[in-house]
Amino acid sequence: MRTLPVILDVDTGVDDALALLFAVKHPAIDIRAITCVAGNAPLGQVVDNTLRVLDAVDAPLIPVAAGASRPLLAPARSASHVHGENGLGGIELPATRRKPEGVGAVELMRRTLMGSDERITLVALAPQTNLALLLRTYPEVTDRIERIVFMGGSAGVGNATAVAEFNVWHDPEAASIVLSSGVPIFMYGLDVFTQVSVPQDAAAALAAGNDPLGRVVGSLLGNRIALSEDESLVYTGLIGDAGAVCALVEPDALVVEKRPVRVELSGYGRGQTIVDRRRYSGEDRLHGGIGDWTVIDIALDVDASRYADLFLETLDLAG
Protein backbone atom coordinates (compact mmCIF):
# COMPACT_ATOMS: atom_id res chain seq x y z
CA MET A 1 0.00 0.00 0.00
CA ARG A 2 1.37 3.41 -0.99
CA THR A 3 1.72 5.10 2.37
CA LEU A 4 4.39 7.76 1.78
CA PRO A 5 3.11 10.77 -0.22
CA VAL A 6 5.97 12.61 -1.93
CA ILE A 7 6.68 15.39 -4.40
CA LEU A 8 9.91 14.82 -6.33
CA ASP A 9 11.91 17.82 -7.58
CA VAL A 10 14.37 16.72 -10.25
CA ASP A 11 16.92 17.86 -12.84
CA THR A 12 16.77 14.64 -14.90
CA GLY A 13 19.82 13.71 -15.24
CA VAL A 14 21.13 10.19 -15.35
CA ASP A 15 20.72 9.53 -11.64
CA ASP A 16 17.47 11.46 -11.32
CA ALA A 17 16.20 9.00 -13.92
CA LEU A 18 17.26 6.11 -11.70
CA ALA A 19 15.52 7.79 -8.75
CA LEU A 20 12.30 8.26 -10.75
CA LEU A 21 12.29 4.61 -11.84
CA PHE A 22 12.81 3.46 -8.26
CA ALA A 23 10.17 5.80 -6.82
CA VAL A 24 7.56 4.70 -9.37
CA LYS A 25 8.22 1.01 -8.72
CA HIS A 26 8.50 1.06 -4.93
CA PRO A 27 5.15 -0.03 -3.42
CA ALA A 28 5.28 2.35 -0.43
CA ILE A 29 5.93 5.54 -2.40
CA ASP A 30 2.94 7.63 -3.51
CA ILE A 31 4.24 10.19 -6.03
CA ARG A 32 1.76 13.08 -5.95
CA ALA A 33 3.69 15.37 -8.32
CA ILE A 34 7.05 15.80 -10.06
CA THR A 35 8.60 19.23 -10.57
CA CYS A 36 11.53 20.04 -12.84
CA VAL A 37 14.34 22.54 -12.50
CA ALA A 38 17.42 23.43 -14.55
CA GLY A 39 20.57 21.79 -13.26
CA ASN A 40 22.13 18.78 -14.96
CA ALA A 41 20.59 20.00 -18.20
CA PRO A 42 18.58 23.00 -19.40
CA LEU A 43 14.97 23.08 -18.13
CA GLY A 44 13.28 21.99 -21.38
CA GLN A 45 15.58 18.98 -21.62
CA VAL A 46 14.94 18.10 -17.98
CA VAL A 47 11.17 18.13 -18.54
CA ASP A 48 11.41 16.01 -21.72
CA ASN A 49 13.79 13.55 -20.05
CA THR A 50 11.48 13.25 -17.04
CA LEU A 51 8.44 12.48 -19.18
CA ARG A 52 10.36 9.93 -21.27
CA VAL A 53 11.63 8.18 -18.13
CA LEU A 54 8.07 7.94 -16.79
CA ASP A 55 7.08 6.26 -20.07
CA ALA A 56 10.03 3.84 -19.78
CA VAL A 57 8.65 2.48 -16.52
CA ASP A 58 4.99 2.68 -17.62
CA ALA A 59 4.27 5.09 -14.77
CA PRO A 60 0.77 6.30 -14.04
CA LEU A 61 -0.16 9.81 -15.23
CA ILE A 62 1.66 11.72 -12.50
CA PRO A 63 1.44 15.54 -12.81
CA VAL A 64 4.76 16.99 -14.02
CA ALA A 65 5.54 20.72 -14.17
CA ALA A 66 8.42 22.89 -15.31
CA GLY A 67 9.98 25.23 -12.77
CA ALA A 68 12.97 27.54 -12.68
CA SER A 69 15.16 27.75 -15.77
CA ARG A 70 18.13 29.15 -13.77
CA PRO A 71 19.24 29.68 -10.19
CA LEU A 72 18.00 32.65 -8.12
CA LEU A 73 21.13 34.69 -8.69
CA ALA A 74 23.83 32.76 -10.56
CA PRO A 75 23.59 31.91 -14.29
CA ALA A 76 22.51 28.38 -15.27
CA ARG A 77 25.47 26.03 -15.73
CA SER A 78 24.72 22.57 -17.12
CA ALA A 79 26.59 19.43 -16.14
CA SER A 80 26.85 17.98 -19.66
CA HIS A 81 30.38 16.78 -18.85
CA VAL A 82 28.70 14.42 -16.38
CA HIS A 83 25.24 13.74 -17.83
CA GLY A 84 25.96 14.16 -21.54
CA GLU A 85 24.48 16.65 -23.99
CA ASN A 86 20.94 15.22 -23.65
CA GLY A 87 21.13 14.86 -19.86
CA LEU A 88 20.71 11.07 -20.01
CA GLY A 89 24.25 10.09 -20.86
CA GLY A 90 23.38 9.99 -24.55
CA ILE A 91 20.74 7.29 -24.00
CA GLU A 92 17.88 7.91 -26.42
CA LEU A 93 14.52 7.00 -24.87
CA PRO A 94 11.45 6.96 -27.13
CA ALA A 95 9.61 10.25 -27.59
CA THR A 96 6.73 10.74 -25.19
CA ARG A 97 3.07 11.70 -25.60
CA ARG A 98 2.99 12.87 -21.99
CA LYS A 99 2.67 16.63 -21.50
CA PRO A 100 3.68 18.82 -18.58
CA GLU A 101 0.93 20.53 -16.60
CA GLY A 102 -0.28 23.93 -17.76
CA VAL A 103 0.98 25.50 -14.52
CA GLY A 104 4.49 26.04 -13.21
CA ALA A 105 6.29 23.95 -10.61
CA VAL A 106 5.65 26.32 -7.72
CA GLU A 107 1.90 26.35 -8.40
CA LEU A 108 1.80 22.56 -8.81
CA MET A 109 3.65 22.11 -5.50
CA ARG A 110 1.38 24.65 -3.77
CA ARG A 111 -1.89 23.11 -4.92
CA THR A 112 -0.65 19.55 -4.25
CA LEU A 113 0.40 20.43 -0.70
CA MET A 114 -2.67 22.50 0.15
CA GLY A 115 -5.03 20.00 -1.45
CA SER A 116 -3.71 16.99 0.45
CA ASP A 117 -5.40 15.70 3.58
CA GLU A 118 -1.99 14.53 4.84
CA ARG A 119 1.43 16.12 4.98
CA ILE A 120 3.71 15.43 2.02
CA THR A 121 7.48 14.84 1.94
CA LEU A 122 9.36 17.09 -0.50
CA VAL A 123 12.25 15.14 -2.07
CA ALA A 124 14.74 17.51 -3.70
CA LEU A 125 17.17 15.77 -6.05
CA ALA A 126 18.34 18.93 -7.78
CA PRO A 127 19.24 22.57 -7.18
CA GLN A 128 16.62 23.85 -4.73
CA THR A 129 15.45 26.84 -6.74
CA ASN A 130 11.84 25.62 -7.03
CA LEU A 131 11.63 24.89 -3.32
CA ALA A 132 13.03 28.30 -2.39
CA LEU A 133 10.54 30.06 -4.69
CA LEU A 134 7.69 28.00 -3.20
CA LEU A 135 8.68 28.80 0.38
CA ARG A 136 9.13 32.50 -0.33
CA THR A 137 5.92 32.83 -2.37
CA TYR A 138 3.61 30.68 -0.24
CA PRO A 139 5.05 30.39 3.31
CA GLU A 140 1.70 28.97 4.40
CA VAL A 141 2.66 25.64 2.83
CA THR A 142 5.34 24.94 5.46
CA ASP A 143 2.94 23.20 7.85
CA ARG A 144 1.68 21.00 4.98
CA ILE A 145 5.24 19.65 4.44
CA GLU A 146 6.16 16.56 6.47
CA ARG A 147 9.87 17.19 5.88
CA ILE A 148 12.31 18.04 3.11
CA VAL A 149 14.68 15.24 2.09
CA PHE A 150 17.38 16.58 -0.18
CA MET A 151 20.20 15.03 -2.11
CA GLY A 152 22.94 17.58 -1.81
CA GLY A 153 25.73 19.00 0.22
CA SER A 154 28.61 17.24 1.87
CA ALA A 155 30.15 17.09 5.33
CA GLY A 156 33.43 16.41 3.57
CA VAL A 157 34.78 16.94 0.06
CA GLY A 158 32.74 18.38 -2.77
CA ASN A 159 32.29 17.40 -6.41
CA ALA A 160 31.46 20.65 -8.21
CA THR A 161 34.33 22.27 -6.30
CA ALA A 162 36.79 21.02 -3.72
CA VAL A 163 34.20 21.75 -1.00
CA ALA A 164 30.78 22.16 -2.66
CA GLU A 165 28.33 19.59 -3.98
CA PHE A 166 26.69 20.34 -7.36
CA ASN A 167 23.04 20.84 -6.31
CA VAL A 168 23.89 23.27 -3.52
CA TRP A 169 26.71 24.90 -5.50
CA HIS A 170 24.35 25.49 -8.45
CA ASP A 171 21.99 27.59 -6.27
CA PRO A 172 23.43 28.26 -2.80
CA GLU A 173 20.94 31.04 -2.03
CA ALA A 174 18.08 28.63 -2.65
CA ALA A 175 19.63 26.03 -0.38
CA SER A 176 20.13 28.64 2.31
CA ILE A 177 16.47 29.74 2.05
CA VAL A 178 15.32 26.12 2.37
CA LEU A 179 17.57 25.54 5.38
CA SER A 180 16.11 28.56 7.16
CA SER A 181 12.47 27.67 6.36
CA GLY A 182 11.72 25.99 9.69
CA VAL A 183 10.73 22.74 7.91
CA PRO A 184 12.41 19.55 9.25
CA ILE A 185 15.25 18.70 6.87
CA PHE A 186 17.18 15.52 6.05
CA MET A 187 20.41 15.76 4.04
CA TYR A 188 21.55 12.87 1.85
CA GLY A 189 24.92 14.25 0.81
CA LEU A 190 28.02 13.10 -1.00
CA ASP A 191 29.17 11.33 2.16
CA VAL A 192 26.69 8.56 1.31
CA PHE A 193 25.80 9.39 -2.33
CA THR A 194 29.23 8.30 -3.62
CA GLN A 195 29.14 4.95 -1.78
CA VAL A 196 26.11 3.29 -3.36
CA SER A 197 26.85 1.63 -6.70
CA VAL A 198 25.96 -1.45 -8.72
CA PRO A 199 28.92 -3.58 -9.84
CA GLN A 200 29.90 -2.76 -13.39
CA ASP A 201 29.47 -6.35 -14.60
CA ALA A 202 25.90 -6.42 -13.26
CA ALA A 203 25.14 -3.10 -14.97
CA ALA A 204 26.65 -4.34 -18.23
CA ALA A 205 24.60 -7.55 -18.05
CA LEU A 206 21.40 -5.52 -17.59
CA ALA A 207 22.30 -3.24 -20.49
CA ALA A 208 22.77 -6.27 -22.76
CA GLY A 209 19.80 -8.22 -21.41
CA ASN A 210 16.30 -8.96 -22.71
CA ASP A 211 14.40 -6.85 -20.18
CA PRO A 212 13.58 -3.43 -21.69
CA LEU A 213 13.66 -1.70 -18.29
CA GLY A 214 16.86 -3.57 -17.45
CA ARG A 215 18.45 -2.24 -20.64
CA VAL A 216 17.54 1.33 -19.68
CA VAL A 217 18.77 0.89 -16.09
CA GLY A 218 21.97 -0.88 -17.16
CA SER A 219 22.75 1.85 -19.67
CA LEU A 220 22.12 4.61 -17.13
CA LEU A 221 24.29 2.85 -14.53
CA GLY A 222 27.00 2.44 -17.12
CA ASN A 223 27.18 6.17 -17.81
CA ARG A 224 30.85 6.87 -17.49
CA ILE A 225 31.50 10.11 -15.69
CA ALA A 226 35.11 10.81 -16.47
CA LEU A 227 36.33 13.13 -13.75
CA SER A 228 39.94 12.76 -14.71
CA GLU A 229 42.22 11.68 -17.51
CA ASP A 230 42.95 8.79 -15.17
CA GLU A 231 40.43 6.18 -16.34
CA SER A 232 40.52 4.62 -12.88
CA LEU A 233 38.87 7.78 -11.45
CA VAL A 234 35.66 7.28 -13.42
CA TYR A 235 32.44 7.06 -11.46
CA THR A 236 30.39 4.16 -12.74
CA GLY A 237 27.42 2.23 -11.44
CA LEU A 238 26.36 4.92 -8.99
CA ILE A 239 22.63 4.88 -8.23
CA GLY A 240 23.10 8.52 -7.19
CA ASP A 241 19.82 10.30 -6.45
CA ALA A 242 18.04 6.95 -6.19
CA GLY A 243 19.87 6.48 -2.88
CA ALA A 244 18.04 9.47 -1.42
CA VAL A 245 14.75 7.77 -2.32
CA CYS A 246 15.98 4.51 -0.76
CA ALA A 247 16.52 6.57 2.40
CA LEU A 248 12.77 7.30 2.49
CA VAL A 249 11.82 3.64 2.73
CA GLU A 250 14.81 2.09 4.54
CA PRO A 251 16.34 4.84 6.72
CA ASP A 252 17.82 2.28 9.11
CA ALA A 253 20.55 1.53 6.56
CA LEU A 254 22.01 4.96 7.31
CA VAL A 255 24.11 6.46 10.10
CA VAL A 256 22.42 9.80 10.79
CA GLU A 257 23.48 12.64 13.09
CA LYS A 258 21.76 15.91 14.01
CA ARG A 259 24.26 18.62 13.20
CA PRO A 260 24.30 22.41 12.71
CA VAL A 261 24.70 23.28 9.03
CA ARG A 262 25.08 26.48 7.04
CA VAL A 263 25.60 27.22 3.36
CA GLU A 264 28.56 29.37 2.42
CA LEU A 265 27.51 32.06 -0.04
CA SER A 266 30.76 33.78 -0.94
CA GLY A 267 34.35 33.19 -1.85
CA TYR A 268 35.82 29.96 -3.16
CA GLY A 269 33.73 28.09 -0.60
CA ARG A 270 30.47 29.34 -2.18
CA GLY A 271 27.99 26.45 -2.16
CA GLN A 272 29.73 24.52 0.62
CA THR A 273 27.48 23.00 3.29
CA ILE A 274 29.54 23.61 6.39
CA VAL A 275 28.67 20.89 8.91
CA ASP A 276 29.66 21.53 12.53
CA ARG A 277 30.68 18.12 13.87
CA ARG A 278 32.42 19.44 16.97
CA ARG A 279 31.22 18.06 20.30
CA TYR A 280 32.08 21.28 22.09
CA SER A 281 31.59 25.04 21.62
CA GLY A 282 34.56 26.74 20.02
CA GLU A 283 35.82 30.30 19.93
CA ASP A 284 33.08 31.22 17.47
CA ARG A 285 30.35 30.56 20.05
CA LEU A 286 32.34 32.01 22.94
CA HIS A 287 32.71 35.27 21.03
CA GLY A 288 29.19 35.32 19.64
CA GLY A 289 30.02 34.97 15.96
CA ILE A 290 28.06 31.82 15.38
CA GLY A 291 26.09 33.06 12.35
CA ASP A 292 22.95 31.45 10.93
CA TRP A 293 23.15 27.69 11.44
CA THR A 294 20.29 25.20 11.18
CA VAL A 295 20.30 21.85 12.95
CA ILE A 296 19.27 19.13 10.50
CA ASP A 297 19.54 15.34 10.15
CA ILE A 298 22.56 14.37 8.08
CA ALA A 299 23.35 10.92 6.67
CA LEU A 300 27.04 10.32 7.30
CA ASP A 301 27.35 6.63 6.42
CA VAL A 302 25.32 3.93 4.66
CA ASP A 303 25.07 0.16 4.23
CA ALA A 304 25.82 0.67 0.54
CA SER A 305 25.23 -2.87 -0.67
CA ARG A 306 21.83 -2.90 1.03
CA TYR A 307 20.70 0.13 -1.01
CA ALA A 308 22.18 -1.28 -4.21
CA ASP A 309 20.27 -4.52 -3.60
CA LEU A 310 17.08 -2.63 -2.66
CA PHE A 311 17.33 -0.62 -5.86
CA LEU A 312 17.69 -3.68 -8.12
CA GLU A 313 15.11 -5.76 -6.22
CA THR A 314 12.52 -2.97 -6.37
CA LEU A 315 13.01 -2.72 -10.14
CA ASP A 316 12.77 -6.51 -10.29
CA LEU A 317 16.27 -6.62 -11.79
CA ALA A 318 18.11 -8.45 -9.02
CA GLY A 319 18.79 -11.48 -11.22
Ligand code: RIB
Ligand atom coordinates in the same frame (compact mmCIF):
# COMPACT_ATOMS: atom_id res chain seq x y z
O1 RIB B 1 26.02 16.17 -6.88
C1 RIB B 1 25.15 15.20 -7.37
C2 RIB B 1 23.80 15.79 -7.68
O2 RIB B 1 23.93 16.78 -8.70
C3 RIB B 1 22.81 14.76 -8.24
O3 RIB B 1 21.51 15.13 -7.86
C4 RIB B 1 22.97 14.89 -9.71
O4 RIB B 1 21.80 14.47 -10.42
C5 RIB B 1 23.17 16.38 -9.86
O5 RIB B 1 21.90 16.99 -9.83
Ligand code: CA
Ligand atom coordinates in the same frame (compact mmCIF):
# COMPACT_ATOMS: atom_id res chain seq x y z
CA1 CA C 1 19.81 15.41 -9.61
